[in-house]
Every structure is written in structure tokens, then in C-alpha cells.
Amino acid sequence: MRRTAICTAALLAASAATAEPVEPTSVSYGEYGAVETSLSGNPGDPDRGREVFSTKSMGNCVSCHQVSGLDVPFQGEVGPMLDFVGEYRTPAELRGIVANAKNTFPETVMPSFYKTTGFIRPGDGFTGKAAEEPLPPLLSAQEIEDLVAFLMTLKDT
């Protein structure tokens, strides 16, 4: 019996690791915008998440948010400071906020990082030229999982 259980767990983990990412248009948001399951099917890597958070060409979250522990100059103040966000938010909530914050905070200025359609005059990156929808999402499913893992490390310990 015990052996079977371990085998099933191993199998599940193996199948999860090769899962297809959830398409941006198929994400299932809860009533308050949370997303329960991993978008990539894989766990996130907090170190990569820190890089996505801090890098201009990636999440560029630092343009609006401050995190004290980061060695990044000129962190912005358009959004709240996130030093302890891992204390009071669940992974599901954070995943939903990063994927499409408007489901959690209607009208927020925070961009939707896993959204591909429904824009007004969508452009091709920062070229100023027109682009056809669907656009590539601002972040990949795995990058969002990495961010969630990073944000969960932001605790008062």
C-alpha cells in the first residue's frame, strides 16, 4: 500500500512537470481575482522571480513597487511597498494579482501581465507601431510562477 502511494505521488509530480501552461484566455479567476492552480504547471523559482521583479525588460515591478531587500536603485512608489506581502497574501491571490490585477482591484493602474486581448490601440512593444491581437503576454506562465514564489519569500522574518 505504502509503495503504491509513493509511486502515485511520484507519477503526479512527473506529469505536473510536463504540463501544458494555462492559456492567458483560459485562466480561471475566483470571485476576488485569485487563481488557484499554477499557470505553468510547475513550481516557481524565487531567485528567478526576484530577477523578473527587478529587471526592466521583464516584470519591471520595481518601477511601481519598493522591496527593501532588493539591491535596485530608484524603486517606484505608484504601488504599495511589498516588503511583507508574503505574510498576508496567499499564492493563489498573488498569482491572480500578477496575472490580472483588475480582477482583485478594479480600476487599478497596475498592468495585467497575463492578458493578450481587449486592449485599446495595442502597440508592438515600445515601438509606437500597431500590433495585432492576441499580443504575447507581458510575462510567461513560468515567470508569473517565479514571481509568486519570490513574493511569498517577502515576510517579516
Next chain:
Amino acid sequence: PALAGGADDDTLVVNGEIEMTTKADAPDHLEGALDQVISGWHFRSDETQQLQTDDFENQGMIFVDAAYDAWNTVEGTEEKSCASCHDSPEDSMEGVRAVYPKWNEEAGEVRTLAQQINACRTERMGAEPYGYTSGEMANMEALISVQSRGMPMNVAIDGPVRETWEQGKEMYYTRYGQLELACASCHEQNYGNYIRADHLSQGQTNGFPVYRLKNAKLNTTHARFKGCVRDTRAETFQPGSPEFVALELYVASRGNGLSVEAPSVRN
């Protein structure tokens, strides 16, 4: 808005004599949106601010001098210069910048200062129009603007311009591009806050054309608008397009009461 780095309390006097109104009660049409309108000057560093207090330090004034030459240069099939019809800019252009964009009765359209300059060039001089955001245009706009320095912006929003003004207002609150940001997201909801290293102002146009340390030349209103729209990962509008004319009228009207500062200095 305005957490850490809101507008400062400095005052702007140019050449020790022109006292600028850099903060004013918001015009009535902004009720519910803003109480006070604030010049972009207040959001710049002390060093940058200083450069605007003296025409010998303000590099933008070099371009005003260049425009004096253009003002007096005969061009086009009619063999005329601006001076042929308008004498000196000091005599003919005082107060003009403060009321633009404005309705042109003869043409039956809202005109920006740039459009009026080009209308004179093409229709009255038989000359080539300046490129809408070109250096020649920015310089000429600056020469005309200097004649109104210190005068309050006073753009009309009623009567024949109303429809255009409404169009501009709608654009101001439209969340363009993949980042879904409106002018208001940054310049109304978040002025005073830093977005990365940039200290957000109210995005007023009373200082335009502005001399930017970044590119060491005068920059036009529509070039700035284009940059801001592009930064939302949107398809921009063309400088001089009906959309940007409408937006300019609306944004200019948000600054009614602030002094004309052009050419102002920005980073």
C-alpha cells in the same frame, strides 16, 4: 496623490523680474479631479530648476535666438518673411501663446500654434511647412511663446471648440496600450510619485516647447505626447493629427491659470 516627493515649495522668478505662477487654483472644469494645478517645474531637481531662472543659463534661449533669424528670413514664392506681416514678435505676438490652441474662424477649425505657423508659411508665404515636431518649428514656437512669458494660460473651452475639447478629454482618460494606462493614470492619479527614477508631474503644457537636458534641444508638445503614448505599449497618434490637436487643447485647458513658461528646462 503625492507621497514622498510631491511638488516642492520653491518659487520661480525668471531674470529676477518675471514672477511665474507655478501653482494655481484648478480651473472650474477640473472640479472633482484636481484642486490645484502645478507646473512641471516643481517636480524637477533643484539644479534643473535653477537653469530656468536665468536666460543666460537657459539653453533653450539659444534656440529662440535662432528663430529670430528665421523670423526675418524671406522665404517662399511670395518673397515674404514673418516680419513682413507681423513686424517684430515683441509687437505682434504678445499674449498669443497663452490662448492656443484656439478656434480659427476663417478656416473653421481648432488650430495649434504649430498649425498656425505652418498655415502662414504655406498660405501666405508660399513656403514649405516646417515638420510638425522639427527643430525649426520648436524654435519658432519658442520665440512666439517668449512674448507671453508670465501671462496666465487662458485657453477657451466653450463655443466652437467644445466638441474638440470633449474629444481631448475622453482621450485623456482612455487607458491605451498593453499597459492600459491613461494620461490620468500617471499625471492625475500619481503626480508627485516616482515611477522608477521619474518624478511624475501633472503633465502640463505651459512650459512647451521645453529644452531637455537629455537631448539638448527644444521639444514640442506632440513629441512629448507621442513618447508618453508609446510608453504605454500603444500605437501612437501622429504629431499634428486631429487626435493630438484635440488632446493638446484639453491638456492646455487643464493648465489654465499657470504662467506661460516656455522655453522651460527639463531633464
